[in-house]
Amino acid sequence: MTDNVVIDVRGMTKRFGALTAVNGIDLQVRQGEVYGFLGPNGSGKTTFIRMLCGLLAADAGEGTCLDFDVIRESESIKRQVGYMTQRFSFYEDLSIIENLDFVARMYGVSNRRAAVHESIERLGLAGRQKQLAGELSGGWKQRLALAACLIHNPRLLLLDEPTAGVDPKARRDFWEQIHELAGQGLTFLISTHYMDEAERCDRLAYLSYGNLLTSGTAAEVIAGAQLTTWLASGPNLQVIARQLRTKPGVGQAVAFGARLHVSGTEALRLEQAIAPFRTEPYSWQQINPGLEDVFIHLMGNSKDNYQA
Amino acid sequence: MRRDRLTFGMIIGIPVVQLMLFGYAINGDPKHLPTAVLLADSSQYGRSMLSALKNSDYFHFVRKLHNEAEAETALARGEVQFIVTIPENFSRSLLRGDKPTILIEADATDPSATGNAIASLRTLLASALQHDLKGPLGFLAGSDGPINLRVHARYNPEGISQYNIVPGLMGVVLTMTMVMITGLAITRERERGTMENLLSMPTRPLEVLLGKIIPYIFVGYIQAGLILTAARFLFHVPMAGSIPLLLLVASVFIAANLAMGITFSTLAKNQLQAVQMTFFFFLPSLLLSGFMFPFRGMPDWAQVIGELLPLTHFLRIIRGILLKGNGFEEVILQLWQIVLFAVVVLTIGVKRYRKTLD
Ligand SMILES: Nc1ncnc2c1ncn2[C@@H]1O[C@H](COP(=O)(O)OP(=O)(O)OP(=O)(O)O)[C@@H](O)[C@H]1O
Ligand SMILES: [Mg+2]
Numbered sequence: 098m099t100d101n102v103v104i105d106v107r108g109m110t111k112r113f114g115a116l117t118a119v120n121g122i123d124l125q126v127r128q129g130e131v132y133g134f135l136g137p138n139g140s141g142k143t144t145f146i147r148m149l150c151g152l153l154a155a156d157a158g159e160g161t162c163l164d165f166d167v168i169r170e171s172e173s174i175k176r177q178v179g180y181m182t183q184r185f186s187f188y189e190d191l192s193i194i195e196n197l198d199f200v201a202r203m204y205g206v207s208n209r210r211a212a213v214h215e216s217i218e219r220l221g222l223a224g225r226q227k228q229l230a231g232e233l234s235g236g237w238k239q240r241l242a243l244a245a246c247l248i249h250n251p252r253l254l255l256l257d258e259p260t261a262g263v264d265p266k267a268r269r270d271f272w273e274q275i276h277e278l279a280g281q282g283l284t285f286l287i288s289t290h291y292m293d294e295a296e297r298c299d300r301l302a303y304l305s306y307g308n309l310l311t312s313g314t315a316a317e318v319i320a321g322a323q324l325t326t327w328l329a330s331g332p333n334l335q336v337i338a339r340q341l342r343t344k345p346g347v348g349q350a351v352a353f354g355a356r357l358h359v360s361g362t363e364a365l366r367l368e369q370a371i372a373p374f375r376t377e378p379y380s381w382q383q384i385n386p387g388l389e390d391v392f393i394h395l396m397g398n399s400k401d402n403y404q405a
Numbered sequence: 406m407r408r409d410r411l412t413f414g415m416i417i418g419i420p421v422v423q424l425m426l427f428g429y430a431i432n433g434d435p436k437h438l439p440t441a442v443l444l445a446d447s448s449q450y451g452r453s454m455l456s457a458l459k460n461s462d463y464f465h466f467v468r469k470l471h472n473e474a475e476a477e478t479a480l481a482r483g484e485v486q487f488i489v490t491i492p493e494n495f496s497r498s499l500l501r502g503d504k505p506t507i508l509i510e511a512d513a514t515d516p517s518a519t520g521n522a523i524a525s526l527r528t529l530l531a532s533a534l535q536h537d538l539k540g541p542l543g544f545l546a547g548s549d550g551p552i553n554l555r556v557h558a559r560y561n562p563e564g565i566s567q568y569n570i571v572p573g574l575m576g577v578v579l580t581m582t583m584v585m586i587t588g589l590a591i592t593r594e595r596e597r598g599t600m601e602n603l604l605s606m607p608t609r610p611l612e613v614l615l616g617k618i619i620p621y622i623f624v625g626y627i628q629a630g631l632i633l634t635a636a637r638f639l640f641h642v643p644m645a646g647s648i649p650l651l652l653l654v655a656s657v658f659i660a661a662n663l664a665m666g667i668t669f670s671t672l673a674k675n676q677l678q679a680v681q682m683t684f685f686f687f688l689p690s691l692l693l694s695g696f697m698f699p700f701r702g703m704p705d706w707a708q709v710i711g712e713l714l715p716l717t718h719f720l721r722i723i724r725g726i727l728l729k730g731n732g733f734e735e736v737i738l739q740l741w742q743i744v745l746f747a748v749v750v751l752t753i754g755v756k757r758y759r760k761t762l763d
C-alpha cells in the first residue's frame with residue numbers, strides 16, 4: 098500500500114507574514130491517480146503545489162513526495178516532477194521548439210532531439226513548432242506547457258489550473274489525454290475551478306482559506322457533507338431564493354440556470370422551511386446534492402469559521 | 406515609494422555621491438605624481454635638483470632606480486609617472502659650464518595627467534640652482550640657465566588625447582552595456598513569471614548565472630571589435646602591443662561586468678532597482694577609474710575605490726597594450742584584480758540567488 102503512494106505529506110504549512118496561506122494540510126495521492134485540487138481564489142492551492150516541488154520553503158510539515166523527503170530533497174523531487182504553472186511561464190520570445198529544447202536541456206534529457214520531436218508530435222504541435230510562444234493563443238500555450246512538463250518523463254505531474262481559458266473541446270481533449278497518461282501509471286495533482294473537471298478526478302480535495310475541508314472520491318465528498326438538497330423550478334426563482342435564504346434550516350439557495358438548488362444540513366428543518374413555497378406555479382423535488390452544492394456549502398461554512 | 410526603500414535611497418544617494426565625486430574626488434590638476442630617480446651622480450648639485458622637484462607640488466619621489474631597464478619596467482607598468490635621470494658627472498659638467506642634461510621621462514599616455522607638471526619644470530629647475538650657484542659660480546647660471554632639460558613624453562609624444570580616450574572608451578562602453586544586459590536578466594525572469602518555471606527545474610544557481618553570462622561575452626566582443634576598428638582607422642590610435650592579448654583580456658573584463666550585472670540582478674527586487682544599481686556602479690566607474698580625470702589626481706579614498714573597479718584596471722591594461730606595447734607580464738599585474746573582482750561578485754550572486762520564490 099505505502100509503496101504506491103506518490104504524495105504523502107502531513108501538516109504542510111506556509112505563512113506569508115500574518116497570513117497563513119496553507120494551514121497544516123495532510124494529503125495522500127496514490128500512483129496512477131488523478132487528484133483534483135479545488136478551492137476558491139486565494140485558498141492556497143498554488144502555494145501548496147509550490148511547496149511540494151520545492152519552489153516555496155514550507156514553514157512546517159513533513160512527508161514524502163515520490164519517496165523523497167518533501168522538505169530536504171526537493172532537488173531530487175524536481176527531477177521527476179512536471180510542474181505546470183498557473184500563469185504561462187515559458188519564454189515568449191522563443192519558438193515552441195526552442196522552448197521545449199531548453200526545458201529538455203535543463204533536465205538533462207538524453208537524446209534530446211528525439212524527445213523534443215516526440216513531444217511535439219504527441220501534442221499535435223507539429224505544424225506550429227517554429228511559432229513564437231508569445232504569439233500562441235491561450236489554448237495552444239496550455240498545450241505547449243503540458244508538452245514541456247512531460248518531456249523528461251516525470252512520474253508526477255502537478256498542474257495548476259491547466260485548463261483556465263481553454264475552449265470546451267480542447268478541455269475535453271486535454272482530459273482524455275490525462276486519463277490516458279494516468280492509465281500508463283502517471284500521477285496527477287490538478288487544481289481547477291471547473292466542476293465537470295472535478296467530477297473527472299479519481300479523488301478530490303477541497304481547500305478554503307488554507308484549510309483542507311474535505312477529501313476523497315466525489316461520492317465520499319458528497320456523502321461526507323450530509324447535505325439535503327431540493328430542486329425548485331418555476332418563474333421568478335430569484336424572489337423566492339431571497340426569501341428562503343433568511344429562513345432557519347436553509348443553508349443556501351443557489352440558482353443553476355432556470356432551477357434553484359436549496360440545501361441544508363438538517364433535512365427536517367429544511368423541509369419545514371420550504372413548505373410555504375411548495376405551491377403553484379413552483380414544482381419541487383428532492384435530489385442528490387452535486388459537488389457544486391457541497392462546495393458552496395463548504396465555502397459558506399469556512400467563511401463563518403474564518404470570521405469568527 | 407514608501408515601499409521601495411532602495412529607490413528612496415537612490416534619490417538621496419545619487420546627489421550625495423555626485424557631490425562627493427565632483428566636489429572632492431575630481432581634480433584636473435593632479436599633483437604629487439609618483440616619480441622615480443635614476444641618480445648616477447650623487448653630488449650636492451644633483452641633490453639640489455631633486456629637492457627642488459620635491460618641493461614643487463607636482464613630483465613625489467617614491468623610488469630610486471639603479472639602471473635603465475628598471476626605469477623602463479616601472480614606466481611600462483605604470484608604477485611611476487615620471488623618471489628623472491641625473492647623468493654621471495653631472496656636477497663636473499655643471500661646474501665646467503658644459504650645461505649637463507637632465508632627462509625627464511613622462512608616462513604621457515594620459516596627457517592631462519602630466520601636462521601641468523611638465524609645464525612647471527623649466528622654471529622649477531632654473532631656480533633650483535640659484536642658491537648653489539652664487540658668488541664666484543654665478544656666471545654658470547648664464548642667460549639660458551646652467552643646465553639642459555630634456556623631457557621625453559613617452560608613449561604619446563604629441564599628447565593626443567584621443568589616443569588615451571578612445572581605447573578607454575572601449576572599457577566604458579563595455580561597462581555600461583554589459584552590466585545593464587545581465588542586470589535585468591534575473592529580474593526579467595521574475596517579472597515575466599518564467600522564474601517559476603526555471604526554479605521548478607533541477608538547475609544549479611551557478612549554472613543559471615553562467616548560462617546568462619556566457620552568451621553575452623560575444624555581444625561584448627562585437628562592441629570591442631567596433632571600437633578597436635574605429636580606433637585604428639578613424640583615430641589612428643597606435644597599436645604597439647598584441648591585439649590577441651587585448652582580446653583575451655577583454656573577455657575577462659566583459660565577464661567581470663556581466664558577473665556584476667547578474668549579481669545586481671539577484672539583489673534587485675524589480676527591473677527598476679536593477680537599473681538603479683547599474684547606474685550606481687557606472688557612475689564611479691566613469692569618474693574614478695581614470696577615464697575622465699587622471700587617476701592620480703584623486704584623493705586617496707577615491708583611489709582606493711577606483712582600485713576596486715574593474716574598469717580602472719582595464720584602462721591601464723588597454724592603454725598599456727596599445728600605447729606602451731606592454732606584454733603579458735605587465736598585463737597580468739592588473740588582470741588578476743579583474744579576475745578577483747569577477748569571482749567575488751559572482752560568489753555573492755550565487756549566494757544571493759534565491760532557489761525559492763519567497
Ligand atoms: N508570495 C506571496 N506573498 C504573500 N502572499 C502570498 C504570496 N503568494 C500567495 N499569497 C497569498 O496566499 C494566499 C493563497 O494564495 P494561492 O495563490 O496559493 O491561492 P490559490 O488557491 O492558488 O488561488 P487561485 O485560485 O486564485 O489561483 C492568498 O491569500 C495570496 O494572497
Ligand atoms: Mg492558484
